[in-house]
Amino acid sequence: MKVLMFGWEFPPYISGGLGTACYGLSKQLAKKNVGITFVLPRIKGESQLQAAHDIRIIDGHNYLCEEIEEFRKKTSFFEKEISVNSPLRPYISYETYKEYLEKVKKFEKDSVLKMVHSYHGNFSIDFSGDYGEDLLSEVGRFAMIGRYLSQKEDFDVIHAHDWMTFLAGVEAKNQSKKPLIVHVHATEIDRCGEHGNQEIFNLEKYGMEKADKIIAVSNRTKDIIVQHYRINPNKVYVVHNGVDMEDTCYYDRNTRPFKDDKIVLYLGRITMQKGPDYFLEAANLVLQRIQNVRFVMAGSGDMTRKLIERMATLRIADRFHFTGFLGKSDREKLFAMSDLYIMPSVSEPFGITPLEAMRYNIPVIISKQSGVAELLTNVLKVDFWDVHRLASTIINILEKPQLKNSLTENNWEILKKMDWGIAAQKVLQIYQECVLAA
Amino acid sequence: MSVSVCFYFQVHQPFRLRKSYNFFSIGPDHFYEDDQVNRGIMLKIAEKCYLPTNQLMLDLIKRYNGAFRISYSISGVILEQFQLYAPKVLDSFKALVDTGCVELINETYYHSLCFLKSKDEFKEQVFAHKNAIKRIFGVDCTTFRNTELIYNNELASEVEKLGYKTILAEGIERILGWRSPNFVYYPVSAPKLKLLLKNYRLSDDIAFRFSNRGWHEFPLTAEKYANWVHAVAGNGEVIGLFMDYETFGEHQWADTGIFNFLNALPEKILAHPDYRFQTPSEVAGNYSPVGPIDSVHYVSWADIDRDLSAWLGNPMQDSALEMAYALEGPVKNSNDPNLIHTWRKLLTSDHYYYVCTKWFNDGDVHKYFNPYDNPYDAYMVYINVLNDLKLTLKQRGIVC
Structure with missing residues (x-):
C-alpha cells in the first residue's frame, strides 16, 4: 500500500x-x-x-x-x-x-x-x-x-x-x-x-x-x-x-521545587477554543479557598496577553505561572511535575493531552465538550463554562487522596487501548x- | 542681573534580568541578572557616551577655567556596574569631581520607586546612596532628586527632613500654572528647601529633538540654541537643563554632531555677559525663591504624561509592585545582606518601565536598552524572579 x-x-x-x-x-x-x-x-x-x-x-x-x-x-x-x-x-x-x-x-x-x-x-x-x-x-x-x-x-x-x-x-x-x-x-x-x-x-x-x-x-x-x-x-x-507511550520521561518528584504545593496544569494553545480563561477563573476561585496549590498554564496563543493581564488584575501572580511555548522535553517534565491536569476546552474534537497526562498517573478533569470524553470513563467531566463546578472539583481531588487514587488506578489499562x-x-x-x- | 544655566545629568543603568528566566528556573536557579547583557550594554555606552562625554566635559571645564560647571546624579546600581565592568568610567567621573566644578546629587541608591511604597525603605536607600558617594568621591551632597524626577509635596517635606537644601523637579505647567520654570521656588510643604525646575522645552531640544530631521528648527547649532537661552535674560534667573547623560553619543549618536554642539555651547552661552554656569546648590545659594510650588499629585519627567504612568497603572505593573514590596519585611528579616541587596536591585524603576503598555505598538524611549520584545515578557520574567525569591525565603523558614 x-x-x-x-x-x-x-x-x-x-x-x-x-x-x-x-x-x-x-x-x-x-x-x-x-x-x-x-x-x-x-x-x-x-x-x-x-x-x-x-x-x-x-x-x-x-x-x-x-x-x-x-x-x-x-x-x-x-x-x-x-x-x-x-x-x-x-x-x-x-x-x-x-x-x-x-x-x-x-x-x-x-x-x-x-x-x-x-x-x-x-x-x-x-x-x-x-x-x-x-x-x-x-x-x-x-x-x-x-x-x-x-x-x-x-x-x-x-x-x-x-x-x-x-x-x-x-x-x-x-x-x-x-x-x-x-x-x-x-x-x-x-x-x-x-x-x-x-x-x-x-x-x-x-x-x-x-x-x-x-x-x-x-x-x-x-x-x-x-x-x-x-x-x-x-x-x-x-x-x-x-498516545505515544515512548515519550514518557522519568522525573524524580522529590526534586520538585514546590514541595509543599500541588501543581494543577493547563497545557495547550492559549486560544478561545481551548477555554484557558475558564481555567484561570477557576484557579482564582480555588485560591480563595485553599493555599497550597499552584496553577501552571503552558502554551502560547492569541489570548496569552489578555490572560496575563487578567491574572495580574486578580493578583494571583505568586500562585499562577505562565511557561510560554514548551519544547517536547519541558512538556514531559511539566506533566511529571503536576498533580492534576485540566482540559477545559470549549470544543475539542479529540484531545490527546489528557492521555499524555495519564501516562504520569495523574488525575484529569476534562470538559464534556471533548471527543476524548467518549473514551474515558474514569475522569471527571465538567461543562467548560461551569467554573464553580470546576473549582470545587479541583479542590475535591487535591484534598482527597482516595479520590485521586480511584481516578488513576486504571490509567494504564485504559492507555493500553489507546x-x-x-x-x-x-x-x-x-x-x-x-x-x-x- | 545674571542668569545661571544649570546642567544636570542623570547617569543610570539597571541590572537587567535574564530574559530566559522561566517557570522551570523558579526553585533551582537563583541567578537573576544577565551579566553578559549588562556588561555588553555598559561597555557599549561607556565607549559611545560616558568616556568621550566625560573627556569633553573635563576639557570644557579646563578651557573655561571653572566657568563651565555641571552636576550629576549617578545611581548606586550604575556605580556598581562601573566597578564591575568599566572602572575607567568611574575614574573619569572622579577626575571630573576633583575639578571642583562638578556637583554630585543624591537619589535612591537603587533608582527605585520606593518612596511610593515605603518611607523606611526610601530613607535607607537615600542613606545608602549618600554613603556610596561619600565613599567613592569623598563628597557630601546637599541636593536631592528622586528617581526620574518623581516629585510631590510629601516627598519634598521628607527630603527636607533628611537635611537636604535643594531639590529638583520637572517644570511642568501642572504645578507652575502661569509661572515660569526659570526661577527658584520652594515647596509649599517644605519652605526651607530650594526647588529647581527643569526647563523642559530647552532640555528636550537637546535630549529629544536635536537630531530630528522633521523638526522645523533642524539642524540645531550652538549659536541658535544660545540665542534661545539668552532670550530668557530679563525674565528669568535660572535655566534648568536636565537630561539623561546618554543623550550624548547614545540617544543622539556622535554622527549627529552632538559632541560638536556641546563643545561649542559654553562659548556661545558665555558670550552674553550676564550668563554663567552654576550647579544646583550654587543656584540655590545665589537666588531667593520667588514663590511656593504646590504639588499634591506626583509629577515626573517621564513620557508626555509626566506622571507615574510610565511605571504604574496597568495591572501587570501594579501587581508586580505590590508583590515586590510585600517582600520587604520578610527579606529584611532574613538579615542576609546579599538577599536584601538582590531584592533591592529588583526595585529599580526600569523593571516597571519595561512593563509599560502605553505606546507598546510604537517605537519610543521605553525601548532604550530594553532587553524585552514586549511588556508581557518583561512582566513574566520579573514575576518568576520574585517567585523564586519568595521560595528562597520560605526555605529559610521566613513567612511571607
Whole structure:
C-alpha cells in the first residue's frame, strides 16, 4: 500500500495535537508496511525562524538547526519526504497568517545561513518569495503543488490532514483519479463556534464532499461533520487518536521545587477554543479557598496577553505561572511535575493531552465538550463554562487522596487501548476499502 | 542681573534580568541578572557616551577655567556596574569631581520607586546612596532628586527632613500654572528647601529633538540654541537643563554632531555677559525663591504624561509592585545582606518601565536598552524572579 500524505509538523517542533497525531499515526502505518510519501509545508530554516521570531512568552528550547535535521533523519520512517516551501502551519488564522508571512519574508531576506535541504534522497520544492498574499491564496498555491506532486509520485490513496491540505488532496485526486481520504482533526465549528470564517467552512465542506472517505477523530466530530457540513454519515469513519507511550520521561518528584504545593496544569494553545480563561477563573476561585496549590498554564496563543493581564488584575501572580511555548522535553517534565491536569476546552474534537497526562498517573478533569470524553470513563467531566463546578472539583481531588487514587488506578489499562497501532490498523483498513472500491 | 544655566545629568543603568528566566528556573536557579547583557550594554555606552562625554566635559571645564560647571546624579546600581565592568568610567567621573566644578546629587541608591511604597525603605536607600558617594568621591551632597524626577509635596517635606537644601523637579505647567520654570521656588510643604525646575522645552531640544530631521528648527547649532537661552535674560534667573547623560553619543549618536554642539555651547552661552554656569546648590545659594510650588499629585519627567504612568497603572505593573514590596519585611528579616541587596536591585524603576503598555505598538524611549520584545515578557520574567525569591525565603523558614 502506498499513500500520498499531506501532513503537518514533526517533532521536536510540535505546536499542537495535529502534529502529534500525524507523527503517531504515520509511524505506526510505516510499521504496517505502508509506504508513505509525506508532503510537509515547511519554511527553509524554520527552526531558526522559530527561535528568532516565534510569538512566545519565553523561549522553550532553542534547538540548533543541525540538531533538528539530525533528529529528523533518525526518526524518519517515510519512504519519501517532500518539504514544500510554504508558510502554512497548523492553527494559523487569517490574521496570524499575514503576521507570520511578514516574518518569513523578513527572515528569508535577512537569513545568511543557507540550509541544505535534501537529505537521504528527499527533496524540497522551492517556491519561496512566491507565497500567497493571504491564507486562502496560499492554500490554493499549496493545492497546485499537490496537483503537481500527484503526477510525479507513485501511490494508491491520498490522505489529507485538516482543511489547509484538503484542496491539495482534491487536486491530487482530480489529477490522479486515486481515492481521497480526508482526516478531520478539527473543524471551523470547533475553532470558532458559529462565528467562523465562511470561506474556511466552505473549503472544509468541499474537501469532505469530494473525499471518498472521511476520518473523524471522535464521534463528536463525526456528528459535527454530519450535522453542520451535511455529509452522508456512511462515509464518515471514527478513528480515535492514540498516545505515544515512548515519550514518557522519568522525573524524580522529590526534586520538585514546590514541595509543599500541588501543581494543577493547563497545557495547550492559549486560544478561545481551548477555554484557558475558564481555567484561570477557576484557579482564582480555588485560591480563595485553599493555599497550597499552584496553577501552571503552558502554551502560547492569541489570548496569552489578555490572560496575563487578567491574572495580574486578580493578583494571583505568586500562585499562577505562565511557561510560554514548551519544547517536547519541558512538556514531559511539566506533566511529571503536576498533580492534576485540566482540559477545559470549549470544543475539542479529540484531545490527546489528557492521555499524555495519564501516562504520569495523574488525575484529569476534562470538559464534556471533548471527543476524548467518549473514551474515558474514569475522569471527571465538567461543562467548560461551569467554573464553580470546576473549582470545587479541583479542590475535591487535591484534598482527597482516595479520590485521586480511584481516578488513576486504571490509567494504564485504559492507555493500553489507546495505542496508535490500533488507530493505524483502522486507517489501513479504510485505505484497503478505498482501493477495492476504486 | 545674571542668569545661571544649570546642567544636570542623570547617569543610570539597571541590572537587567535574564530574559530566559522561566517557570522551570523558579526553585533551582537563583541567578537573576544577565551579566553578559549588562556588561555588553555598559561597555557599549561607556565607549559611545560616558568616556568621550566625560573627556569633553573635563576639557570644557579646563578651557573655561571653572566657568563651565555641571552636576550629576549617578545611581548606586550604575556605580556598581562601573566597578564591575568599566572602572575607567568611574575614574573619569572622579577626575571630573576633583575639578571642583562638578556637583554630585543624591537619589535612591537603587533608582527605585520606593518612596511610593515605603518611607523606611526610601530613607535607607537615600542613606545608602549618600554613603556610596561619600565613599567613592569623598563628597557630601546637599541636593536631592528622586528617581526620574518623581516629585510631590510629601516627598519634598521628607527630603527636607533628611537635611537636604535643594531639590529638583520637572517644570511642568501642572504645578507652575502661569509661572515660569526659570526661577527658584520652594515647596509649599517644605519652605526651607530650594526647588529647581527643569526647563523642559530647552532640555528636550537637546535630549529629544536635536537630531530630528522633521523638526522645523533642524539642524540645531550652538549659536541658535544660545540665542534661545539668552532670550530668557530679563525674565528669568535660572535655566534648568536636565537630561539623561546618554543623550550624548547614545540617544543622539556622535554622527549627529552632538559632541560638536556641546563643545561649542559654553562659548556661545558665555558670550552674553550676564550668563554663567552654576550647579544646583550654587543656584540655590545665589537666588531667593520667588514663590511656593504646590504639588499634591506626583509629577515626573517621564513620557508626555509626566506622571507615574510610565511605571504604574496597568495591572501587570501594579501587581508586580505590590508583590515586590510585600517582600520587604520578610527579606529584611532574613538579615542576609546579599538577599536584601538582590531584592533591592529588583526595585529599580526600569523593571516597571519595561512593563509599560502605553505606546507598546510604537517605537519610543521605553525601548532604550530594553532587553524585552514586549511588556508581557518583561512582566513574566520579573514575576518568576520574585517567585523564586519568595521560595528562597520560605526555605529559610521566613513567612511571607
